[in-house]
Amino acid sequence: MAAASVQEVLPPILDSTSDPPPLFDGTTRLYVNYECPFCQRVWIVRNYKGLQDKIKLIAIHLQDKPLWFKQKLYPENKVPALEHNGKVIGESLDLIKYLDSTFDGPSLLPDDPTKRDFAEEMITYLDTFLKNVFTSLKRDPIEEASGEFDYLETSLKKFDDGPFFIGELSQVDAAYVPFIERFQIFLQEVFEYDITAGRPKLAAYLEEINKIDAYKQTKCDPKWLVQLYKTRYMGSG
């Protein structure tokens, strides 16, 4: 089991009035925004591996970003970003892999080559999955996105030694679940569409992943999410 059952007190959000932490002092820091699904991916991995003491969370206000973030830390000016060993690394999918392979803690990628291949296949499909669901939100998600949720259901049938995409919890879950979480909330609330109806594997998946502390601590506020997506995809607030 992962050593991640600590309920962490989250650090305050830094904005344009906040001083930087002592940058490049040897501390490993993960810069996130608490509502960003890309950050959530990496945050889940950090928690699951029990790295709360080794990787310090720094929360950034995206609408009122501190200038030092771009000027002194990460010219890309995006989160997530990891300050480690005098360098800054970005891109959530790269960071999932980096954290998993660089730091101690339970591995999120098994040795089994069949599972590794399938994990790679699912990560490769991610962009298509996201593009298709996000595009559908502006039109008719029940009609247009159901194929993507069927894809999740079919994928979950591939391995029967656990409820997650490759059986045990893995990098694949960290990469997908922040978005599955958001789609489930929004489609239920706005379209009364239950993505788990008729998809027993997906229902069991969500039930099981919601028992994992490392994930639970990273979940977004549903009310905030519904408002954001209504504005972003439906042109209303």
Ligand SMILES: N[C@@H](CCC(=O)N[C@@H](CS)C(=O)NCC(=O)O)C(=O)O
């Ligand atoms: N491809 C990047 C996307 C990261 C991203 O778009 N992050 C957003 C927040 S969700 C960001 O920092 N945007 C810059 C801004 O809002 O100023 C990844 O996977 O890490």
